[in-house]
Amino acid sequence: MQVHIMFFGQLTDITGTQELVLHDIYDTNTLQETLHELYPALANAKYAIAMNKKTIQGNSMFSGDSTIALLPPFSGG
Template identity: 85%
Template sequence: MQVQIMFFGQLTDITGTPELILYDIPDTDTLQETLHQLYPALAQTKYAIAMNKKTIQGKSILSGDTTIALLPPFSGG
């Protein structure tokens, strides 16, 4: 099972990449833990999560190939 993760906005400053692929992640909590281990600064940052192009809050189960988008808030105008 493949999880494609897309980082938006200033989150790419932290990750250094706009995209990452991880395998066999059971749920979004585990995904966040894994990402926070890979990129500790991500844990201090607010972002919204969309799973398969739908925003989610709280823990969601990942089944099958999944696309995850991490979006930070933008304030500029």
């Protein structure tokens, strides 16, 4: 199972990349733990998660290859 992760806004300062592909991850909690291990500063950042282009809260299982978007709030106007 493949998870394609997209980072938006200032989260890319933390990750150094806009996109990442991870394998063999089966739910969003595990994905978040893995990402927080890879990028510890991500654990302190606020972001919304969209799975396959739908926002989610709480843990969600991947039912196949999936796209995840991590979206920080923007305040600028």
